[in-house]
Amino acid sequence: MDDRKLEVLRAIVEDYVATQEPVGSKAVAQRHSLGVSAATVRNDMAYLEEAGYIQQPHTSAGRIPTAKGYRLFVDRLGKIKPLSAAERRAVHRFLAEAIDLDDVVTRTVRLLAQLTHQVAVVQYPSLNRSSVRHLELVSLTPTRLMLVMITDTGRVEQRYVEVPAELTEDDVLDLRRLVNEQLQGKPLADAPRIIAGLAGLARPELRATASELARVLLDSVVARTEERVAVAGAANLTRNGNFFAGSLRPILEALEEEVVLMQLLGRADSNALLTVRIGDENEVADFREATVVTAGYGPGSVVGHMGVLGPTRMDYPGTIAAVRAVARYVSEILEQNR
């Protein structure tokens, strides 16, 4: 493929993203100083269309890029345009003010939405990838405990535990010591094994209670792989004519489904630094007309993902830069809080 043809493709992508209207040969020839005439551009366009990178909404209209065209643009043509120094400072300051993990996530998701003018999604640090920092037992009534788990990523999870026998204060201290001895510092991924042996280690008279505690721990904290996700910027779906082809309905619905959002963020297994999924490349049916840009974040290793969702006609260089920068800053913050 010709160098000039690539330039024509770039021009079409850039203009279409900017104006949101099919771009014609004349416009390309004029505005992008390619040094050739419109007729030549037309020939190149015919080639690009043949090759599947661009298409015409109808005969006698300009061209718009296809998913394949955007893909090529992202892979070979788009130079990431870094955030301005002012933006960097603002991001840094805004995130540094967060007072706890919830706040970090909330601020992050808003920031992403605002920077990219798109819908932003941020996954809370995955429990599967966290370790236990501390377990706390608070006795509410003699037969009722609250179990609070704090992880090294800052998450705090709590559950009620109904215990079969009345507990003294010492009993509670004992249990607390036990679970902490066993679990502190351990990755939650290893926890089920450890929890299984928990009841056996308790004083005989606490066995029943310990086993109930173990059940709750296992059932609600570990087995429940429920991932928490925050969303912001839904209003951006109505930007300009960004209306996704059909109605907003399915998109808005999908944005309230954790399962869908997790799919969108791309299966926790991917460790790629930054992923761009364009159109059909998305697994989720409702997002076949959308592009999703995601990045992993975490202190050292990846503990969660964040990303933005927008129309395929998005400002790729800008969006990619924003997602990458924010993910990086959030990672730094988590690192500090460790």
Next chain:
Amino acid sequence: MDDRKLEVLRAIVEDYVATQEPVGSKAVAQRHSLGVSAATVRNDMAYLEEAGYIQQPHTSAGRIPTAKGYRLFVDRLGKIKPLSAAERRAVHRFLAEAIDLDDVVTRTVRLLAQLTHQVAVVQYPSLNRSSVRHLELVSLTPTRLMLVMITDTGRVEQRYVEVPAELTEDDVLDLRRLVNEQLQGKPLADAPRIIAGLAGLARPELRATASELARVLLDSVVARTEERVAVAGAANLTRNGNFFAGSLRPILEALEEEVVLMQLLGRADSNALLTVRIGDENEVADFREATVVTAGYGPGSVVGHMGVLGPTRMDYPGTIAAVRAVARYVSEILEQNR
């Protein structure tokens, strides 16, 4: 005002809500067995319009209710239609499965959205109206604590505290004992006063730490009146032609602003059992074309509000019944967990 005129108004409201189209005199006369002719209905309609209860989108169109008309309907004409037994059971079961407060709120907001086909908003139990059940201090590093507060309404709040000196395990125990002695069982509304005296009660060598702890407590837990709010069912904004007059933009934006949502739920001071705010009655500018139905909930006294937001042309009897029923069930659950 004539009895029949009221019936005509009811007919207009009901038909308009059902069909979403201006309703004409003929339709009213036919479908609602008033025993009079269309011409008579026309006369009544002229009166109702004169009185401001209904209006014409344009000459030679049917009538639609005004906000004033809906108000009259709600106050005098709408019989609340209770949920079916099956619905009640489903609501009860669904909410009873919740494992903690977060879960209760999440389930509640979804349930409301689903039952009413509207946007649902649920406020977490307000800290201002809760009491301290327990304060927990977890030492993360020698100079860093995590403060966890558990309230009687089930909320769990945590903050980091950087302390000025290294703490021993005993120091932490001491501080924990101190804050719990002082604050346990106390309403958070009274907390600032108590917290102010906290540092003075600590051992001299812990003064500095205690005062920092007090600062954090005061600053981030009490003074910060930040209310948490959950939203669900945004997709319902696109139901039928429910599109609010203009675009969805401002509505979607407003739904991400906690401040706005709290205004919408109606100033924490209102203790009314159930409130219906129609059109202009709403304080929030963006919701001038909407109706908000809210109810307080809580064990015994009101600790928070929940509600739904929809077009003024909503099914009032059904919506009111749903909100009331859900608020009642949630109150029961909180009562049990106390």
Next chain:
DNA sequence: TTTGGCACTCCCTGTCCAGGAGTGCCAGTG
């Protein structure tokens, strides 16, 4: 007070037409 009749208003839909943007193709040129 109610009713049937009638003229009138205004929206809605479909059709038609002109204008404009952009294309594909072709023949000519360096």
Next chain:
DNA sequence: CACTGGCACTCCTGGACAGGGAGTGCCAAA
């Protein structure tokens, strides 16, 4: 051989316009 200018053609877009329909207001009669 690649590029260019020209030209006919296609198809969308927006405005103008007419016909049909729904609903009203008013009036005279029961």
